[in-house]
Amino acid sequence: MSAHETSAQHAALQNGWPQTRQERHWSGTNIFGTAIATAIATWCFIIGGFVSFYLAAAPGTLAVLAGSLIGMLFIVLALLPVCGKYGIDSAVSTRPQFGVRGSLLSVVLIYGSTLGWNIILFIFMGRATNSILKGFGVHPPGWVTGAAGVAGILLALLALRRGPESLKDFGPPIAVLTLVLGVVVMYLLVHKLGVQKLLHAHAVAPAASRRVNWASGVEVLVASNLSWWAYTGGIVRNGPSARKAMWPLITGLGLGVGVGSLAGFYAGLVIPTSGGDPTQFLIQTGGNVIGVILLVFVIIADLGTVVVGVYSSAIGLRQVAGVSKLSWNATTLLAVLPAFVIVGIFPDQVFDRFGTFLAFLGVCFGPVCGIQIADYFLLRRQTLDAHGLYDRTRAGAYRYWAGFNPVGFVSFAAGVVVYLYLLDPVTYSSRTPFEFLGASIPSVFVAGLVYYVGTRLVLVPARRGGYEHLEPAGRALRSQRRIGPDPQPGAASTATVPDTL
């Protein structure tokens, strides 16, 4: 490969441009490794811990696995066909639905979700530090958690100073470390407390309705897995075949979180005050020496994960026009700027609202998936205008109105409203039919339905968004006549303007 070709491919990778099949070299194993490295981190403990509020061990295990798989249905349908076909990332794949400028919404969502996960991990590091000090007999003041979390942010920035290139292989060893941690935690729990205690443990704070508990347990995993929307396009576009990417995605991202969450789920059941958070029980169950060693592992694993997370967030931000002019270090600082305040001042309050963050993921990414699925499969016949994805001129296929597609935004809002109606993300109180369908699934369907109807009623008649193929035949032919060449007087009709009209 020549230097020019290498440079061109590098530019394509960094900017989210299409990659041809011949340029993509990731095997199914590569995709699986990256997917599982993305999914498995210490956040799995608190995802599982959240399920322990609603369900006991046996039903909870099944709910965790079911929710993991359901979430992946929408991720796979929304992104795998389009990103696999055109070699583009998640954010670019939304330009046909939100417009070439409106797709900034997806960049904001990616930024919000990666920032949220990073903040959770920074606070994790602070809580682990706090527990380590307690293991040494020190009783740290309350501000230590926030201060240690901020120190974690600074360490992540320091690790990223040399640039992004050296960080690409961080993921797999961190995933292995976290998996080992999960196995050790499960062993400690079983060894210390016994299987019987685990099997007979009750849910920590169940709702009155058995169906609501089930729906809540499944919903936690569906929403968690919907957040992989932000990462999936970037993974899929490196593989030459969507077929070879499907199972690595389902098992790596989907079941990876599901299985990874079980340790936190069981811990949440047998140590109800922990919420699945290992920083709150490792000293208690492992003793001072083993507990402190494991907590150091937690910090190392978290640091590795947040470095990759901040890197992803920074790459996403560089898609924004103004940010792309900043230096790399300034971009990484921007990627974590809100974390300084949130982690430093409100670590415990934010950590306690983890459920709200999970709901935010479902609120935001569910509607996006629904809109993309309806558009790509039902309206566009699985074909995009590749030039239109990057064309901001008036002639661009996805220009709509000033670069924004109002139908996309109204559909997104409809999906958000449906989610919020079914499940209050602050109080976690729910309304019927949440107990039968959860909140994310109806949100996906309503957003997709509104987009479909809105496109038929607004975009097709207005001839915006490259939906000309959906126009009634007579109208399409009349418009072809309008834009076709003027026929010579007395000449026969051209091929595009049949004389039947």
Added chain:
Amino acid sequence: MNAEDRLHRAGVDGELDGRAVLEHDAASEATELARRCSLIEELDLQGLPLLRRDYVTLVVATVLIPIVLIIVGNLK
């Protein structure tokens, strides 16, 4: 500034002294983007798609199996 904007600017400002190199880069980036867009519309250069049987197995794995898991869990 993204490549599309750079192309536009390269066209407008390309003759200004002292900025020729930058705008040459911008123009070549935009040319590369346009080339890629043309290439990716060719069937042979696109990623291989999912087949009908892949969609069937996807539905089995992400719809039917979860339904079975939920039913089994509720039997207890």
